[in-house]
Amino acid sequence: MVAKYPSGQIIAQDLFLSGFIKSATDFQVYKExxxxxxxxxxxxxxxxxYHTKNDKLKLLKPGSLQHLGxxxxxxxxxxxxxxxFLSDKAIETSEDISQDQAIYFDIMGTYMIVYRQRLASMLQNSVIIQALLIWTTSLLxxxxxxxxxxxxxxxSILIMWIFSLSFSVLVAFLLPLICSSPLPYIASPWLVIGLFGAPAFIGALTGQHVGYLILQKYLWHASSKREQKRSPAIQAELIKLEAERWLFKAGSVQWLLILMVGNFYKVGSSYIAVIWLASPAFAYGFLEATLSPVRSPKPLKIVTLLLGITVPIIISAGILIRLVGTITGIMVLFDRNPGTKxxxxxxxxxxxFVAAIICLTSVYVLSYIHLSDAKRSIFLATGALFxxxxxLVLSGIVPPFTEDxxxxxxxxxxxxTTGQYGxxxxxxxxxxxxxxxxxxxxxxxxxxxxxGFICGKEKVIDFVTFRVEYGCWSSDDTLRGWSKADIPTLHVESDEKGDGRSTQISIDTKVSTRWSLAINTHKIADFKFEENSDELVPVGNKIGIHGWHIIQFAGGKNAPTKFNLTLFWVKNYAQLTHKPDAQRRDQHLLLKLRTDVDRLTPKSERVLTKLPTWCSLFGKSTSPNTLAFLSSLPVDF
Known part of the structure; x- marks a missing residue:
């Protein structure tokens, strides 16, 4: 409320919490x-x-840092x-927290609107009830x-969605087959408008026009049963106008259903549905006089459209455009386990996502086009854009990647190595x-x-924190730049078997102070991790993901490299059997260790030098350095 230039949208938070956007910030650990x-x-x-050498300050838009500051x-x-005035509050229930959740959005970076979920629920319930009453009265x-x-x-709205999604998704399937890169729009996100937005719009207009013809046919059939005093030509024209009005009103029904679902699940960004429902409905009721015309239909006024969608566009256009840009950007890091998607x-x-935006925001506009002389021109212009x-993509004039x-x-x-070599x-x-x-x-x-690189899915590489199921590898001239003294060791110090079996293992990461260790939670119920006498990971509260508990360690120049690991096995571990699957192909392993060394070997340096300029090294906490040692300890050690 006190920010000079507020910029924030709860729809972004909703998408993050839904898991649709596979990303997070450093704040996540404090919250979770x-x-x-x-x-x-x-x-x-x-x-x-992000997380590449091109993540530079020069890419920040002028004023971004000043804005944040x-x-x-x-x-x-x-x-x-x-x-x-701040004081400790009593512990709140989950219901209290959900009711106190802030609903917030900015208007063109100038004003920030903030209110609680309790008020949002009241407002949305009121809009829903009024809309249902109006529609019920109109239908009666x-x-x-x-x-x-x-x-x-x-x-007709459903057909619009089906056609729009079909046209846009068809292009999505074709791009990997005809382009050098399946994601040719990464360096130029504006290509999304032509590649996906254009076919989505053509599909939406085509689908709704099919529904319009079906509706028009029904209205003509219904009118033929009534006594008519008008000529067939006039009657046909009036039916077209009535069909146009019904399509406009159907747009509000679409948003009403979205609002009802969002309100039921308390989705914070449901305020968008309120705006896209209330504003056009008000404009229609104010300028067209009635929801179900009893007089002869007239053409929808252009001012009805402008008055109805101006406010929704002002409030939601910015965030929707930014979301498309964000989703486009994260596609470059979409395959976290290369080759699995x-x-x-x-x-x-x-x-x-683009087709959904087209269908949601253009639903009122489309109803005006069916009777417009510009329909053919709109089709041709949108097709020409596509x-x-x-x-531009196929010719390489606009490349999928650039140096920046x-x-x-x-x-x-x-x-x-598994340690079994002479x-x-x-x-x-x-x-x-x-x-x-x-x-x-x-x-x-x-x-x-x-x-001498060979590419394919023949060699699966387990980097502990992720897997590589498609990649390229070369074993030519790879014995230089490292020595056996760099190889980490996993040594079993003691193994006490029985119902309460425990095993002590010493780990020496040698030259590495950055490593990742995975522990098989199907065999190990708990463990303790120590460095000398310091307990780094105490016993208790262990969880695993896909059968593994992963420890990641990153230290400085003088960080320790020798550790002690005490494993406490699950009861009846020997009788436990698990069906092999894609995520348990390594179920015969008890421990997996990857140690990272920030060192270029002669071979890796040559490869990096020869790679094209549109390639940039990716580095994150889960990514290996340029030299990595992979070790493991089998269950039956």
């Missing part, structure tokens, strides 16, 4: 683990460069002035013909090239073809 409340600030533009300063000053007065007309007009999946997500955009907005890749010199033998060593961006690496490998 400690249950603390606070303000979360994030930049959403140029999401494709002024808002933060105003907030801190207000908080400091009010701190003496209009009788069966009105009910049938409403049903058919709403069917289909190439078309990211496109389909973007296509569905064709032009697609030609590059494809995220990882080049890792991997040394795999003095004159070497563990398996190779260079792994993979990318969290959907799509194959054929064009990238062309630049390093003399390094």
């Amino acid at each position: 683990v400690a249950g603390l409340s606070g303000l979360d600030f994030a930049y959403t533009d140029a999401g494709a460069v 002024e808002n933060m300063l105003a907030f801190l000053l207000q908080t400091a002035a009010s701190s003496r 007065m209009g009788g069966y013909p009105a009910a049938a007309s409403l049903a058919l007009s709403f069917i 289909p190439e078309w999946l990211g496109n389909v997500m973007v296509a569905v 064709g032009l955009t697609l030609s 907005v590059a494809r995220a890749v990882n080049v890792v010199h991997v040394v795999e 003095e004159n033998q070497n563990p398996f060593s190779y260079i792994s090239l993979f990318s969290p961006t959907p799509g194959k690496l054929m064009k990238e490998v062309e630049h390093v073809k003399e390094e």
